Amino acid sequence: MGALANINEQLSNEVHNLLAYVERLRKELAGTILEEENKTPFESMSSTLDAIATSTLEASETILGASEEIANLSDSLREKLEDEEAIALCDQIAAKSMESMEACSFQDLTGQRVSKVIRSLQFVEERVDAMVALCGHDTIRQLSEEAAAEIPEPEDVQMHGPQAAGDAISQAEIDALFD
Structure with missing residues (x-):
């Protein structure tokens, strides 16, 4: 009977450890899907990066x-000039314009x-969504809300980088703050 009791105790410990592991997994999942303005951190990160890429492209x-317009204007001006120094300045403007265009080539690689x-x-x-479905969405949501309640309010104003279209406030709204 002693060996059977020992096996039962070991089995009980393993089941307890497994349940503790699953509960820790649920809490970690809840922490990763804390929603801010109806977005999970992953959605927020990917949409922020997408907004950065879009802003960079624009x-x-x-x-x-x-x-290109500067280069064209420089070419037009050069045609009307006779002074060699002025023509040389137009050449310098066109060269700097070309440098600017070449420097913008970073965008393709960055994008x-x-x-x-x-x-x-x-x-x-x-x-993560698949794991949430596996652990139970309602359980994860409840744990997520509990975890959110434990997060202290930030004391500083949060700065948000480029926003997805429609999420950002307009320049007019910003200007209105100063009126």
């Missing part, structure tokens, strides 16, 4: 467009890398 396109990170975050998000 800025690069604006810079490229302006640089590719950010897209790869976004896909990785979305993959992790899908795996």
